[in-house]
Amino acid sequence: MKRPLPLITLAVVMLVLAGTAHAQFNTTGTTTLSLTVAAEASLRIDTATTTLGNIGTIFADYTGTTNYTYKIRTGKASGSGAITLKVTSDFGPAGGPSVGTPPSTGDALTYTCSITSPGTACTGSLTASTGSSTSVSTFGADAKSAVGGNTGSVGWNLTNDPQYSTGAYTAVVTFTISAT
């Protein structure tokens, strides 16, 4: 014959059930809010179309500047970040300058970098490529831009080769920012 549950057991079970069935109502209540801040980065090109021009000296190189604003937050302990660029669409139409297949040896689209902290600008003059991304800026661990973002710029230099046919030419350069 089964023994009935002790009264104290039933009481405890009822109390537990009562506690789970109804939320606790009081004159005050506290909620813990939690969030996780992750590494992230974004940028905005402020110079939508950069015109490369040559003023003054005959056959002087074409120059221009592209400005951008970036936001970044890298990992506190061992994070890093970078801004790179790549020519994603070479100059067109044909007959003019070309990053991928220049008409003359030594023709190049080169650039220099400038950036405000916490970024570190690329060093010297770099050659843009259609095949691979090249550096614009790097960031160390726990790099944090201003809330509204920080600024940077790329100064372009394109060889003015007499082999270019006259006309207007356009290329597309894509900037990429990343953070870990």
Add this chain to the structure above:
Amino acid sequence: MITFTDLECPDYQCKDRRLMRYVLLPIVCALLVRECPGQTGTATQTLSAQIYAAAKLSVPASVTLTVGATKFSTFQGTVTVSYRARTTSTGGGSITAQVSSDFTPAGGPSAAAGALTYTCSGANLGTGCSGTQTASTTLQTPVLTLPASACTGGGGSCSSQDPNSVTLNLSVPDNSTYSTGSYSANLKFVISGT
């Protein structure tokens, strides 16, 4: 009718027992208004209760704020405050919120700096806060206002919902100045009614 002289009473103790059985017992039974052998009784009792204003609430123990796909947008989350309230015909009530413990550890958002804001929606008894409220570490900010003669549950002049609820839509900006990591803060709600 029974009298003491009608019954035999051989001694002093027997007389006491008759007194107990036929006189005192019916009186006691009548006073107690309980069933007694061969006795009936009725009694009227006036019950009165003083109903006071009362209010209580319940909130989830924790809420996680999440950020959308857009970089450096906003952490968002909701808190549903459940409450039961009864206010007097000349009274009213309120629910307020206050940051009782700011975000920790340091390096992240700060409610003291105004990072935690909220709007109120879906109140089914009373009126939720209007516009965007900035939660404070030093002040209680409005969540809900209860009118006079408000009451939870039962329908009719009271609300049909039990408990009632109001939702807080919380926002914290995802500023690039925050260091990476997990942060938490405590938000305390207080309900009052008169």
